[in-house]
Amino acid sequence: MADERRECFLLVWHRQLDQWIQPGGHADGDPDLLAVAAREVEEETGLTPSPVDGRVFDLDIHTIPAAATVPAHRHCRALPLRRRSRQAPRAQG
Numbered sequence: 001m002a003d004e005r006r007e008c009f010l011l012v013w014h015r016q017l018d019q020w021i022q023p024g025g026h027a028d029g030d031p032d033l034l035a036v037a038a039r040e041v042e043e044e045t046g047l048t049p050s051p052v053d054g055r056v057f058d059l060d061i062h063t064i065p066a067a068a069t070v071p072a073h074r075h076c077r078a079l080p081l082r083r084r085s086r087q088a089p090r091a092q093g
Helices: 033-045
Strands: 012-014 019-021 050-064 073-084
Touching (some): 033 050
Antiparallel strands (some): 050 073
């Protein structure tokens, strides 16, 4: 997600990977990846983005390390560009 001038991009801290990444999640069978991306941004940040267009802006392929019950695996994340004004985010809760 970017601001309207595409100067600032939103990242979230991923505790398991110990790094900053783009908001996102699993499509869980939903073929509408634009809707999935919007839902994940809202769930993870509380922000409601506006789509810029229907194209993929970034393709991120990264390795997820093994956990207690899940072996190491690769995630492929296709990110559409979405925008949000620089206004302060709305309060949570």
